[in-house]
Amino acid sequence: MLYRIQIIALLLAWPLALPALAYERISVPPVDQSFRYADLQDFRNQLLNSVTARDTESVIRMTTRDIYLSHGGHSGHDDLRQMLKAETYWADLERAIRLGGVFGETEEFRNKAPFYAPYITALENDSPLNPFEVYVVTGQHVRVRSGPGTNHAIIGRLSYEVVRSRQFDKTSMQNLSEQGDHAWLPVEMPQNGQDGWISNRYLYPLAGTRMRFIFDGQRWLIDMIVSGD
Structure with missing residues (x-):
């Protein structure tokens, strides 16, 4: 497969690793794998509409109750409401959604594989880099x-x-x-x-806003939005 990804480690275990770039070019072509599931495309379009409309409660309804929001201990709907008070947070969400995404591994999920946005989170790593x-x-x-x-x-x-x-x-x-x-x-x-x-x-x-969409057996939901290390 074009993208061999170890998404969980990439999103939750920093520092990230990539080769030194002095004379080496690392290509990261845009990709959007959401076409696999029509219901995922519908969910993402609905999410994008809610984000562009700055509709806080609509976005809340599209997330899990214990949504993971930071490596510093933020989680849940109350914390998400606080974060959504900042216009920059809305803008970062909108950009992450528009950039497409990729699917992760299925081992820990019984249903459809989790979907990660933006596609940039699919970068593989081999050596330490901030x-x-x-x-x-x-x-x-x-x-x-x-x-x-x-x-x-x-x-x-x-x-x-x-x-x-x-x-x-x-x-x-x-x-x-x-x-x-x-x-x-x-x-x-x-x-x-x-x-x-x-x-x-x-x-x-690379340490910007990243999102994970999961399928709970009935519908897609967002269970993680993180930014930073």
Whole structure:
């Protein structure tokens, strides 16, 4: 299979591991495996409608009662309601849903395999690397510029691949989320290590928002939304 994934370890056991990127390019082409189940596609479309409408209670009804929300102990509907008070949280959910997803392993699930969004969570790992310095370029022929803005020269183009940031920590990731499409991130070009800048609209942090959808035997539900390490 194109993506051999060990999703549970990837989502719940940081730090993530990836090869060094000095002269190596790691391709992460977009994929959406939700076509396997019509009911999953219907569920995700309904979820996207609820998120774009900022309908808190509709989203709550689409989650498990004990939904896992952070590695810091947050869980359940009350905590989710608090998180949904932040516009940036809504925006992160919407982007994660729109980016498609992949199925995980079935061993611990009796029914249909769990579905993970976005597809970026399918990255395999082989050697330690701080997840906060890893971003995935989510577009084709994305311009890399010599400085943070469209007035700077184009020094390269990247398509659906991993880049390392020279500005990485939890605060930086949160600031990028808050600034949205107006933010620019300093990156290291994978093929030659040259410094450049990419618009945040074309980058997704590996430690960004990840979601898991499970089928409980009757319907799909979200049982996990996490962001960070």
